[in-house]
Amino acid sequence: MAIPITAPSIEDDDVAAVSAVLRTGMLVQGKNVLAFEARLAELIGVREVVAVSNCTAALQMALLGLGVGVGDLVVVTAYSWLSTANVIELCGAQPVFVDIRPDTFNMDVEALAETLRRVMSNRDCARRVKAILPVHTFGQMAEIDRIISLGAEYGLPVIEDAACALGARLGDRVAGSQGVLGCFSFHPRKAVTTGEGGVITTNDARLADHMRALRNHGQRPGAQPPVFDLAGFNYRMTDFQAALGVTQLAKLDRINAARRAAAARYDRLLAGTGITPPFVAPGAFHVYQSYVTLLPAALAARRVDIMASMKAQGIETAIGTYSMPSTAYFQARYQVSLPQALDIASRSLSLPLFEALTAAEQAAVIATLCEAAAR
Template structure:
């Protein structure tokens, strides 16, 4: 049983074939259509498709003025692309511990992480569950800082009635195949700030402004565009988005029930007023259970699983460069070692989910018996 399977059909193939037949393969009309659809879903004024969420984060940070000597406050528990985007601007990521219930940045710890060098706050919506954005925005406003949402997993997720990607100064989605919808590779920056939008538009395409006959290069930009081939897939995927998310939520409810009495595994915690996407269904195993052995044991039972995500301070590059100890990030350290991602996607039926439960129970018991 796979960890995730994208929802794709003949419509995506036909959309790609249409683009190939047109001969217009780079950023063009399908990309513009994809951007309009995402902006409308997010409830923002502007959306800019990028070659990945990582390039989107880097581009957004650059457009916000983040550069050498600056600091960006981020959660420690995330895929390293979050911190990599900061490092690639020349700035320093400042790692903050998480709330172990939600796996999101602990908003009560952000204030202490802010220094005169802080240029932005970048929360991550872990596994498609929005961070506590009202609290985060309040701290940011008090210090005059922009908030960039790493909403890679959270397209169609909501926080108190507002869409992920519309909750800060800007947001960034991912369309990697493990995300809710996919374009193969791709990302999207969202914002309602017109000045930021103007800067993103220029920086995304080599720093160029197109005139009547040719382009004029007004900045040192990037080639972070998304092709019409990828965007054509995205347009079709957007028509599937609401159904995919509802199916994921329905299966998460089933798994919640199946796992409620499983000793040693805590099901995902969802605070009131937040609607997650369940991009990943992540349980937290009790201390004393060897999570890595559970992964191996479930694989032997033909059920693919993986860790939740990474405590970045435990990864060699960040550990060696920034030297942050486990004691400063206890929740992230525990989540890195004890969080487990289970299969969840709409192609799974209730019997499949029961098999996931049975494999988890047996694997936990096997791990404890070692």
């Protein structure tokens, strides 16, 4: 038995689309990037989409686009992949970490309100805070309306880290369409992939043009002769990646439906095992970029053994994600510890989830997990 944690849904039409671009010899940002951006704009319901080389680049550019620079502060959720906080440091700014809800693993809005009250009551800090950066963790949207309205009280824009949340909704809100900017990833652990890849979404045409300049050496979009009026990166997406993106997007609903059905099957298999399935908040359309369970606290110390024992039987698992303030770099800099993020990070366990996963494989995953946990 060999069950990987994930497997992208790559089919003949994906391969053909990439090959066709390779044969043209026109490999960098071109008409397929435009088509990919247009399709995503329609799907997410935003006016502007800017494709870039990955979501980390997208987040970094989003912060720069909002003027985040040396000495500034960005209020950010504590539990995420390291990119989310690293980009703040890479702008010369500092993260102000907010703890998470133990059920959805998303930014705790009460903790955000408390953090904003504290930080904004200090005049020096208040002037340095530039943005709020929530994450739609594992494909379930954070409470975006409440976060945006809290931000608005202090005049703070919200950037959505929607890396894992393409197609996710909360009520009628679509992930990546609510903040001033949204950032998505197309890494192979996401539902649809371009290999590496990312996009920035926005309804602000001026910000979108700024992003387009930043991704392309600072060249103002459309200006002839070329005008370079800022210092930019080369964060362009290649055209064959975008061609793959277009064929992948056509499968998004099918893939998300299969992932949601597999998640529901895991939920049933976990009933009565003592292992907690992911919680879905009322009104949330969870797209399960990862299916992240919680081991009972008593088993936290044995998580490594449980994972190793499952691996020995051919089943790959992963931890959920990281309590970012607890990692070596951020600990050395800030000595912050947030209890919910720390607890969830210590006992979360992500199970295999991909479109082709069979019901029999899922049953084997849960049987092996229960056996390893009971040992």
